[in-house]
Amino acid sequence: MAYLDFVDMFARKSERDPEELLKEKPLSFPISTNYRGEKLIEFLTDIVDIDFKKLRVLDIGCAYGGFSIAMAKRGAHVTGIDVSAQFIEYAKTNARGDVDLDARVMDASSSDVRNNFERGEFDLILLNDVLEHIYDTTSLAKNIDYLLNDTGFVYFKVPNGHSPRWAISEGHRKIFGLTLLDPDCWFYLYPRRASIFYRPFEYFTAIFGHFGLSNQLWIDEEKVFDRFPKRKLLNQFKEIYEIYRNNPEFDPQLKEYLKHGINRFRDEFLFDWDDLGDAYCRFKYGSYFYSGFFARPKANIAPKTEVMKLPSIGSIAAAAPDYHFPEL
Numbered sequence: 452m453a454y455l456d457f458v459d460m461f462a463r464k465s466e467r468d469p470e471e472l473l474k475e476k477p478l479s480f481p482i483s484t485n486y487r488g489e490k491l492i493e494f495l496t497d498i499v500d501i502d503f504k505k506l507r508v509l510d511i512g513c514a515y516g517g518f519s520i521a522m523a524k525r526g527a528h529v530t531g532i533d534v535s536a537q538f539i540e541y542a543k544t545n546a547r548g549d550v551d552l553d554a555r556v557m558d559a560s561s562s563d564v565r566n567n568f569e570r571g572e573f574d575l576i577l578l579n580d581v582l583e584h585i586y587d588t589t590s591l592a593k594n595i596d597y598l599l600n601d602t603g604f605v606y607f608k609v610p611n612g613h614s615p616r617w618a619i620s621e622g623h624r625k626i627f628g629l630t631l632l633d634p635d636c637w638f639y640l641y642p643r644r645a646s647i648f649y650r651p652f653e654y655f656t657a658i659f660g661h662f663g664l665s666n667q668l669w670i671d672e673e674k675v676f677d678r679f680p681k682r683k684l685l686n687q688f689k690e691i692y693e694i695y696r697n698n699p700e701f702d703p704q705l706k707e708y709l710k711h712g713i714n715r716f717r718d719e720f721l722f723d724w725d726d727l728g729d730a731y732c733r734f735k736y737g738s739y740f741y742s743g744f745f746a747r748p749k750a751n752i753a754p755k756t757e758v759m760k761l762p763s764i765g766s767i768a769a770a771a772p773d774y775h776f777p778e779l
């Protein structure tokens with residue numbers, strides 16, 4: 452079976468026992484790929500009217516292929532691309548004999564994309580847990596503008612490096628402080644290359660808006676408005692201060708960089724709170740992941756259920772901060 456062949460292949464490469472990998476609870480990120488693909492289908496069909504039959508889908512950063520496979524099973528024509536040849540091998544093995552999957556090694560932000568695909572070739576582009584790994588997001592957005600048809604849309608999910616929870620423990624590496632540092636300084640805390648670039652959601656709004664994807668819907672998947680009172684955010688900021696202060700083993704240069712990182716984070720948070728208010732800040736700092744759609748103006752992404760409308764900057768009342776963080 453295709454999925455089990457993939458698990459075997461992955462187990463061999465990572466020198467693990469496939470049976471053990473399948474027994475893990477929760478399943479690891481790679482092994483849960485097909486499960487996560489099925490969940491995404493449920494999630495998307497709950498939120499918007501979407502018919503996968505004959506939909507032309509590009510899964511950027513398809514990795515192990517689970518999202519591509521779930522859509523292909525519903526009749527979509529799916530192409531998966533990934534910058535890593537190893538990942539494309541996994542995706543092909545995962546799909547083989549089960550669904551047709553056109554999987555290709557390609558850098559999504561390179562000009563190669565325009566040599567390989569027609570203009571407007573896709574109805575839906577997926578960027579699931581990928582945006583944070585792409586350095587040149589301007590070229591990526593430009594390529595997406597080329598690839599997406601007139602009524603097309605992008606579904607994205609991206610970890611929120613602006614959540615104080617990620618500063619306390621960065622989601623990929625489970626280390627304190629990474630999101631407070633420039634990626635070039637990650638080596639102080641994590642010896643391997645970073646390849647992760649966190650940006651605030653305003654950055655993505657602006658860049659995709661610029662390239663014709665101005666119809667944007669940000670989904671409050673985690674219900675941060677209900678579950679994320681201001682007090683909770685403030686307590687997380689306090690935790691960042693405490694961890695910083697109670698770690699005598701930090702290298703002095705690292706300590707200095709972390710100090711500036713924390714001060715910068717604090718300034719941005721206080722500025723936003725003063726200027727943009729409660730709703731905005733709950734979303735920007737409370738969400739663990741951001742997800743939503745960037746779409747062509749003519750795309751039909753009218754939500755079926757009630758979803759959060761991101762308050763527009765300038766239209767919301769300022770809420771006065773009731774806590775003062777000292778500068779470090």
Ligand SMILES: C[S@@+](CC[C@H](N)C(=O)[O-])C[C@H]1O[C@@H](n2cnc3c(N)ncnc32)[C@H](O)[C@@H]1O
Nearest residue numbers: 512513514533534535538558559560579580584
């Ligand atoms: C965290 S994985 C996400 C995989 C998959 N979308 C999922 O959610 O399971 C990020 C993937 O993006 C790929 N990637 C990173 N930069 C890329 C680029 N410039 N072009 C294409 N793929 C890229 C990586 O090789 C990796 O497979």
